[in-house]
Amino acid sequence: MKQDNILTVEHLEMQFGGIKALNDVNFEIKRGSISALIGPNGAGKTTVFNCLTGFYKATGGAITLFANGKQTRVGKVLGEPFQSSDYVNPAAFASRLRYKMFGGSHLVNRSGLARTFQNIRLFKEMSVVENLLVAQHMQVNRNLLAGIFNTPGYRKAESRALERAFYWLEVMDLVDHANKLAGSMSYGQQRRLEIARSMCTNPELICLDEPAAGLNPAETHALSSMIRVLQKEHNATVLLIEHDMGMVMDISEHIVVLDHGEVIARGGPDDIKSNPKVIAAYLGAEDDEEVTL
Template sequence: MSEVVLSVEKLMMHFGGIKALNDVSLKVKRNSIFALIGPNGAGKTTVFNCLTGFYKASGGKIELNVRGQKTNVIQLLGESFKPTDFVSPKSFITRLRYKMFGGTHLVNRAGLARTFQNIRLFKEMSVLENLLVAQHMWVNRNMLAGILNTKGYRKAESDALDHAFYWLEVVDLVDCANRLAGELSYGQQRRLEIARAMCTRPQIICLDEPAAGLNPQETEALSAMIRLLRDEHDLTVVLIEHDMGMVMSISDHIVVLDHGIVIAEGGPDDIRNDPKVIAAYLGADEEEVV
C-alpha cells in the first residue's frame, strides 16, 4: 500500500459567519495524481490556500509526510499560544519562533509547491530568471562569497542554471529561455509556472486549474506532462480542474467538494457514476463526465 504523504483532517475555514470549508478530510498517497473537483464556489481553491499557507485554517489538521519527516503545516504559519505553552519552555519557544518567522516559505521548504488559477509569473523578468529566483532557498550563498566569487558560489550558480535548464527542457521552453515571461503565449506561461514550481524541489505539487484557457492539443500535452511528473520524477500531484475529460483520464483518486463539504471520493469510475456528483457538480447529464 502506498504511503500517505498529505493528510487533512476535519479542515475548517471560516470567513466571519461563512463556513467555506466544513470538516474536510482527505488523504493523498505518494506518487499519485489526486484530483479535487466540484462546482464553482465549492471550496477547492480554499483547500489549496490552506494547504499551502496562503490561508491559516480556522481548525483541523494538515500534515505533510515527506523527506523522512512529518510536518504540521498549520504550526508553520504561527499558531496562537495555548495555556500549556507557558508550562513547557520547549513548546513556548517553538510556537514563538513560528509566530515570528513562520509563513508560506516554510511550507514550500517542507516540500509543497503550487501554481495558481491566475498565472503569477515575474513577467518583466526572463523565463530563465523566473526559474533561478525560484531556487533562492536552495542556493546557499552570502554577500561575501559573491563579492569574492568563491568556488562554492560559482558551483551554486552552475547547479542552479543546470536545474533551471533541466526543467525548461521538460516543459519544452529551452528556446524561450532569454525571452521575457510576459511575451510568452498563455499556454507557454502555464508550462513556465509549473517549471518554476518544480525548481523549488517539491515532493508534492498543487496545480490549480492548469488547463484553464488551453486548447485541446495543449490540454493533451499538459496531461502527458503531469503523468511524466508522477511516473519519472516520483512526484505527487494534487489537481484542481474543471476539464472532466482530463480529470477522468489521469487521476488515480478523486475527491468531490460541494459547499465546503466532501460529498464523494474514489476512482474515476466511482465518481463518474455517483448520483450525488452528477446532481451537485454536473447537473442532470451524466454524459458530461464521460
C-alpha cells in the same frame, strides 16, 4: 519513516466571518499518485488549496504533510496562538514564538509542497531563466561575501542552479524561450513555466490549480503527458484542481469531489463518473433523476 499517504487532511474547517467555506473536509493523498480535486464553481476547491499551502490559516482541523523525510503540521509552521502550557515550557514557547515571527507559507514549501496559481503568478519582468533561479533560492549559495567576491564555490552553485533550470526548461519544452521575459510569453507557455518553477523547489507534492484553464485541446493533451512525466520520472505526487473533466478522468487515479465546502464523494474515476451525488452537484439535478456524465 515511509508513510503511505503524503498528505492527510482531517476535519478541515475554514470560516470567513460568518461564512463557512469549508466544513469537515477529510481526504488523504497517496504517495506517488495523481489526484484531482473537483467540484462546481464556488465549492471551495481553491480554499482547500490555500489552506494546504498555508496561504490561509485554517480555522479548524489538521493538515499533515509527510514529505522530505519528516512530518509537518501546516497549522504549526504558520504560527499558532500561545497555549497556557507554553508559559511553563520554555522550549514550546520558543518554538511557537519563532513560528509566529518567521513562520508562514514559505515553510510549507520548504517541507516539500509546491503549488501553482489559478491566475498565473510569474515574475513578469524577469527572464524565464531568472524565474527558475529564484525558485532555487534555498538550494544555492546565499552567502553575501561569497557572492560579492564571486568565489569558486559560489560560481559552482550558480552553474548548478542554471543546469537545473535548463533541465526543467527542457522537460517543459521552453528552452527556445529561455531568454525571454516571462510576461511576454503566450498563455500556455506561462502555465508551463509556472509548473517548471514550482518543480525547481524540489517538491514531493505539487498542487496545480487549474493547469489546463485557457489551453486548447492539443495543449491540454501535452500538459497531461507532462504531468505524467512529473509523476513517473520525478517521483512527484500531483494534486490538481481542474474543470476539464476529460483530462481529470484521463490522468487521475483518485478524485475528491467537493460541493458547498463538503466532500461529497471520493474514489477512482469510474466510481465518480457514476456517482449520483456528483452528477446532481454538477448538473443541479434532483437526487432521484437519471443523469449521466
